[in-house]
Every structure is written in structure tokens, then in C-alpha cells.
Amino acid sequence: MGIDFLPDKPIYQQLIDRITGDIIRGTLKPGEKLLSVREYAVEAGVNANTMQRVYRELEQMGITETKRGQGSFVTEDEEKITVLRDEMKEQLVSSFLQSVEAFGFTTSEIVQHLQERGGVND
Missing domain, CATH: 1.10.10.10 (Winged helix-like DNA-binding domain superfamily/Winged helix DNA-binding domain)
Incomplete structure (x- = not known):
């Protein structure tokens, strides 16, 4: 496999x-x-x-x-799993934001785009 x-x-x-x-x-x-x-x-x-x-x-x-x-x-230990989940979320968001900044996009541009796609709920 x-x-x-x-x-x-x-x-x-x-x-x-x-x-x-x-x-x-x-x-x-x-x-x-x-x-x-x-x-x-x-x-x-x-x-x-x-x-x-x-x-x-x-x-x-x-x-x-x-x-x-x-x-x-x-x-x-559910707490360790919660911490793992939070750490992974932080890593993903940080990596994403670094990429966004590297291409010169603003946070508001990205949030607006995500909202238009239906990827962000208020």
C-alpha cells in the first residue's frame, strides 16, 4: 500500500x-x-x-x-489532546499569515475573501 x-x-x-x-x-x-x-x-x-x-x-x-x-x-488525557489541537491551530494560522504577508495581502482582504467564499462565519 x-x-x-x-x-x-x-x-x-x-x-x-x-x-x-x-x-x-x-x-x-x-x-x-x-x-x-x-x-x-x-x-x-x-x-x-x-x-x-x-x-x-x-x-x-x-x-x-x-x-x-x-x-x-x-x-x-483530554487536556493534552486539547493542547495539541490548539498548538496545531496556532501553527497553521501562523504559517498562513506569513504566506499572506509575503504576497502583500492585508488581513482584511483575506477575511473578506474568506467570507465571500463562505469560509468564515461571523
Whole structure:
């Protein structure tokens, strides 16, 4: 199967983003068991060592927990998931605003355009 990865970002980071995105969207629920490292590596079409790094970093971030002999699970700490969601939102908005400024658009121009498209509710 495999995933189409972007060439300008490390694969392990793209996998972290993918899993955190699934958690933020609710595709992966608090307390839900993740695939094993090997299963996810096969599904993603990457080396098991890459997946092991992904799982290790997710655990260091406090987003997952490893239970010896049982596997890795999404944290049940709703506060950590809320913080993750807020951090991701801030990163996306900051990146977007940097792009807007780089092209010389004003915030009001962008807000107006989004409202015309129906992308912003009052």
C-alpha cells in the first residue's frame, strides 16, 4: 500500500503529523490502541525503525502511552489532546499569515475573501 510522502519534509515527521491529525480529528480516540510498529510500517510502506522513532516521539510528546506487552495507545488525557489541537491551530494560522504577508495581502482582504467564499462565519 504505502503513503505518498512529500519530498521536502522528513518521513517520520509526516507520519507524526498524520497520527496527530487523526487524533485531532477524532479518527483515533482517547485510549484507542494504535497499530503495532510493524503493522503501521507495512501499511505506510516505511522501515520499522522509522515507525519506532515516530512512536517514541509521540510518547515523548505525551500524545501516546506504551503499555508493556500491550502496545501503544492514544493518551486518555483530554487536556493534552486539547493542547495539541490548539498548538496545531496556532501553527497553521501562523504559517498562513506569513504566506499572506509575503504576497502583500492585508488581513482584511483575506477575511473578506474568506467570507465571500463562505469560509468564515461571523
